[in-house]
Amino acid sequence: MEREIIDRCDTTCIHEEAVREARKQMLSDETAxxxxxxxxxLGDTTRVKLLFALMQRELCxxxxxxxxGMSESAVSHQLRILRNQRLVRYRRQGKILYYSLADSHVARLFEQGLEHVTE
Amino acid sequence: MEREIIDRCDTTCIHEEAVREARKQMLSDETAxxxxxxxxxLGDTTRVKLLFALMQRELCxxxxxxxxGMSESAVSHQLRILRNQRLVRYRRQGKILYYSLADSHVARLFEQGLEHVTE
DNA sequence: TTAACATATGAGCATATGTTCAGATGTTAT
DNA sequence: ATAACATCTGAACATATGCTCATATGTTAA
Structure with missing residues (x-):
């Protein structure tokens, strides 16, 4: 087990203890x-704008x-991606679909992100 | 100006007021x-793990x-990306470079992200 | 049921991204 | 100065991603 760690390091393992600790606490592959x-x-300009717009109000x-300012098709594709990640949800009213944010996480993520970007 | 908005919509603009508001508040292209x-x-499994490891302690x-468990070259490339985004920093001690998180934003972003993912 | 509208979807294409490989750079010890 | 080590970097290649175009689906009104 410790050997395994050392074997993975093809040169010299400088801080075995730190590595062991880090590996122990590491996120699972799945979670990561x-x-x-x-x-x-969240890492696409179109989707950032889209989510930001929905942060204030629902929109069809x-x-x-x-x-x-994008094609309807492009928007629809992006909305699907956001839906799959459960970042947005929609309600139907007749033939119109109204999209809105699924929860408040996006807003918080944007806050933190903007803080980092603008500092 | 309003015409511009309406012109962009090739079908029917359903909620002109909402659209106008949303456009007014929209992030600049640059910020978005x-x-x-x-x-x-942050959207890469390798970098997520890397940052998560550095969240607890500095590592060379x-x-x-x-x-x-990745090649030294791959890690080095990824570290450059993180450096460019000012997400990590390093200090040199002899020939060894110790990397650590540049600020606390990553930790908060991960918190929010994990909340969303695990709920 | 048919036409019109709002939205969704698949295929195709161009671009972006991550890894590997080979070699470069910078630092320390000899 | 030279060798050894820690890390970085550029090119190349395979895969992923985003947009467009054409078409499909689902809903309402006629």
């Missing part, structure tokens, strides 16, 4: 993957295309 | 871009390769 997937979803797809 | 870039940087590059 989900987290990365979430951030990757047509509205969104007007707000962010 | 920076924000997206930040999240994109060799340690990191051992912790996350």
């Amino acid at each position: 993957g989900f987290l990365a997937e979430l951030f990757r979803t 797809v047509c509205d969104v295309t007007a707000v962010i | 871009g920076f924000l997206a870039e930040l999240f994109r940087t 590059v060799c340690d990191v390769t051992a912790v996350i």
Whole structure:
């Protein structure tokens, strides 16, 4: 087990204790993957704008295309991605779908992100 | 100006008022871009693990390769990306570089992200 | 049921991204 | 100065991603 750690390091393992600790506390592949997937979803200018618009009010797809100035198809594709990540939800009223944020996490993530970016 | 908004919508603009408001409050292209870039940087399993390891303690590059089980070259490339985004910093001690988190934003972003992912 | 509208979806294409490989750079010890 | 080590970097390649275009789906009104 410790050998395994050392074997992985092809040169010299400088701080075995730190490495052992870090490995013990490390996120599972699955969790790290989900987290990365979430951030990757937020990592696109179109989706950032889209989410930001929805942060203030609900909008139908047509509205969104007007707000962010993209084709309806592009917006629809992006909305699907956001839906899959459970970042947005929608309600239907007739043939119109109204999208809104699914929870408050996005707002908090944006806050933190903006703090980092603008400092 | 209002015409511009309406022109962009090739079908029917359903909620002109909402669209106008949303456009007024919208992030600038630049800010949205920076924000997206930040999240994109967090949107990779390797980098998530790397940052998570550094969240608890500083590590040298060799340690990191051992912790996350990737080649030294891959780790080095990723560290550069994180450096460029000012997410990590390093101090040199002899030939060894010790990396650590640049600020506390990552930790908060991870918190929020994990909450979303695990709920 | 048919036409019109709002939205969704699949395929295709161009670009972006992550890893590997080979070699470069910078630091310390000899 | 030279060798050894820790880390970095550029090029190359395979995969992932975002947009567009054409078409499909679902809803309402006629």
